[in-house]
Amino acid sequence: MDSIRSTAKLHIHTESDNLIMFGSAYESPGCVLRGVLRFTLTQPLKVKSIGVRFTGKSLLTWSEVVGNGQEQLCHEEEHTVVDHHFDCLARQSKLHTLSMGDHCYDFEFVLQGNLPETTHVTNFYQVEYKLKALVERPAFIPNQSVRQVVHVSRQLYSPHSPEFMEPVYLVKRYQDDLESIISIPTKIYAYGDLIALSIVISALHPHLQMDSLTCNLKEYIILSNATTTTTAENARAHGRHLFSTKVKRFSTTTTTNNDHLTAWAKQFDVVLPSTRTEMHCDMDNDRVRVRHKFKFILDFHDSRSGQVMQMRMAVPINICALPLTGSQQLQLPAYEPPTHNLPSSNDENRCQRNNNNIGHLPSRNLGLPTYLESLHPAPDHLPSYEEHPPPLVY
Structure with missing residues (x-):
């Protein structure tokens, strides 16, 4: 029995x-x-x-x-x-x-x-x-x-699209005071990948001093209401930080021209979350849209006048569902x-x-x-x- x-x-x-x-x-x-x-x-x-x-x-x-x-x-x-x-x-x-x-x-x-x-x-x-x-x-x-x-x-995304495989550079200038160049090896990444990010900040006059640099990697989620059809009025936004750091010390160099102006450099090794509970890949469907973006905040001042200034920059990246090989091709x-x-x-x-x-x-x-x-x-x-x-x- x-x-x-x-x-x-x-x-x-x-x-x-x-x-x-x-x-x-x-x-x-x-x-x-x-x-x-x-x-x-x-x-x-x-x-x-x-x-x-x-x-x-x-x-x-x-x-x-x-x-x-x-x-x-x-x-x-x-x-x-x-x-x-x-x-x-x-x-x-x-x-x-x-x-x-x-x-x-x-x-x-x-x-x-x-x-x-x-x-x-x-x-x-x-x-x-x-x-x-x-x-x-x-x-x-x-x-x-x-x-x-x-x-x-x-x-x-198409795994063979060249727009995702090429290095990404962002150059931005704040009036006639400061210029920054941000670079990352490619635009598309997968779970657990390492992003080698670098930023070079150049002073455009000798009295400029760097105070701090804030770097955030954020996940942005836009949700729609099932009972409505207008995104602008009824969408709900949600976000979370995947990486965040603030630095006040930089490697400095002196240029050989422009009156020996100063340049600051900083590198970040950003490791993406490896589990799907910690990060979503990019989505775009009838109910939810998910995107990812690096955001930078540069705080600096003029030592002569005492004026405090700030510059903001953003670099979007794509997170895919499949892992990437060493040659950045989807496996x-x-x-x-x-x-x-x-x-x-x-x-x-x-x-x-x-x-x-x-x-x-x-x-x-x-x-x-x-x-x-x-x-x-x-x-x-x-x-x-x-x-x-x-x-x-x-």
């Missing part, structure tokens, strides 16, 4: 728990989530059914200012964006009797390209995707389940699937498969096969950061 608390072990193995869709929501062909559900038994067991379900939900929280700076929750909407179910063992008139050992069931879900990306903006907007496997037991015996979070991201997923997340060949030989419902896993990658990108290339024209975002319509 089956025990009330079974010692059976239930595991979900996916080829990848980070799915990447290429192109915008209007042009992406989508992606495929594949995996194996393993049910390990130490003794024979009777079950009603075994199934795997993939769901995605979005939650929008909207509040308004009611006075004295206080905000009141006025709208909260939960929406199911995807709900797929796969029967490993379907219900029937009689119970299924499973023998001792490993029972493996392949599953596959085809995801449409217009799905929103996984997003976490505290107290504003969340999109989450989950896999849930359920073993339904006979009456009065607890069911057994296991869950796994799946991250869905989107690669908006697309390999065609052959990784094996460290899936059962080994010896384990698969021991698995008893239900061939009436499912087949063997095809040998290709889960993220998005490289040939799909050639069929649906990313657009050549990409809007600059300074362009106003289009109206967000849900």
